[in-house]
Amino acid sequence: MQEDALHYSKNYSESGFVFAPFNSEEKAILFPVEKAEFLQEKIDFKIGNSLKKTFISDNSSKEKHLKIVEKAINFIKMGTIQKVVISRQELVSLQNFDLVAVYKKLLLTYENAFVYVWFHPKVGLWLGATPETLLEVEEKVFKTMSLAGTQVANSKENIVWKSKELEEQQLVTDFIEQQLEKIANTLKINKTETIKAGSLLHLKTKVSGRLNKKSTLKELISALHPTPAVCGLPRKIAKQFILEKENYKRSFYTGFLGEINFNSSQKGKKETHLFVNLRCMKIDKNTACIYVGGGITKGSIATKEWEETVSKAKTMKRVL
Numbered sequence: 151m152q153e154d155a156l157h158y159s160k161n162y163s164e165s166g167f168v169f170a171p172f173n174s175e176e177k178a179i180l181f182p183v184e185k186a187e188f189l190q191e192k193i194d195f196k197i198g199n200s201l202k203k204t205f206i207s208d209n210s211s212k213e214k215h216l217k218i219v220e221k222a223i224n225f226i227k228m229g230t231i232q233k234v235v236i237s238r239q240e241l242v243s244l245q246n247f248d249l250v251a252v253y254k255k256l257l258l259t260y261e262n263a264f265v266y267v268w269f270h271p272k273v274g275l276w277l278g279a280t281p282e283t284l285l286e287v288e289e290k291v292f293k294t295m296s297l298a299g300t301q302v303a304n305s306k307e308n309i310v311w312k313s314k315e316l317e318e319q320q321l322v323t324d325f326i327e328q329q330l331e332k333i334a335n336t337l338k339i340n341k342t343e344t345i346k347a348g349s350l351l352h353l354k355t356k357v358s359g360r361l362n363k364k365s366t367l368k369e370l371i372s373a374l375h376p377t378p379a380v381c382g383l384p385r386k387i388a389k390q391f392i393l394e395k396e397n398y399k400r401s402f403y404t405g406f407l408g409e410i411n412f413n414s415s416q417k418g419k420k421e422t423h424l425f426v427n428l429r430c431m432k433i434d435k436n437t438a439c440i441y442v443g444g445g446i447t448k449g450s451i452a453t454k455e456w457e458e459t460v461s462k463a464k465t466m467k468r469v470l
């Protein structure tokens with residue numbers, strides 16, 4: 151785009167690229183297709199070694215995270231909610247930040263992810279490599295996924311998932327099924343599989359179907375976002391807990407981004423490709439702010455949840 155005006159999507163009926171925050175009460179930014187310029191370039195993956203970084207260590211962040219996770223576990227044990235995703239931010243101080251080098255490393259590290267750089271002068275610079283699709287739509291046919299449960303990919307041998315992770319992911323699948331049943335004519339839930347994202351493994355279940363005639367993209371998005379993969383269950387109470395108790399504002403982390411209502415020239419059909427904004431960071435002058443979180447259920451142990459966020463942050467820091 152050649153201008154710095156901020157545009158917002160009104161009801162996801164426009165054509166363009168959206169960048170939506172976690173809090174769906176807030177507006178989603180839109181790069182309208184008519185203002186966009188499309189460039190295609192071949193990437194040379196040679197990377198210079200110019201980057202120096204310092205991690206800003208802050209011991210209080212561990213204590214803060216453990217405290218809120220404990221609070222969440224107690225809240226769940228009271229029976230009010232089943233799951234809530236608790237997250238935090240981690241700061242990394244950068245010298246000689248080389249955006250192109252970091253982007254290339256993201257592409258190389260996350261082969262199966264949607265890797266992006268997003269910038270608006272009034273909002274800032276974001277980049278990430280997300281393994282999670284929120285939605286793929288072609289006319290009325292849609293695909294989504296339930297993605298949750300995390301373990302470090304240590305070996306290629308038999309991967310064993312504990313009941314905590316299996317149940318946590320099943321909650322997400324059940325939620326997606328219930329939400330989509332209301333607006334879909336057909337719905338197919340695939341078998342759950344293990345996928346790799348950087349050095350982490352997750353449980354993933356693909357879901358697909360056909361939207362009924364009168365339902366819109368906006369209804370489909372509202373039915374899904376935010377899923378319990380990034381928010382919790384029941385959605386409203388979990389969201390309230392996150393907005394009130396997390397020690398910072400998520401802004402675009404755990405929101406979503408991607409193309410909406412794009413006219414693909416080959417097929418002549420309207421397409422939408424949206425991804426959940428995970429494994430992402432915001433770059434502010436010489437600091438990278440990395441965002442990481444994990445699902446808390448009744449089976450959670452606070453220190454393990456902390457370690458999960460450390461592992462997730464590690465995979466992001468590796469590219470800096």
Ligand SMILES: C=C(O[C@@H]1C=C(C(=O)O)C=C[C@H]1O)C(=O)O
Binds near residue numbers: 235297443
């Ligand atoms: C919230 C994040 O990830 C989500 C939470 C996961 C979990 O709790 O195991 C796994 C994948 C994502 O659905 C994150 O990466 O920050």
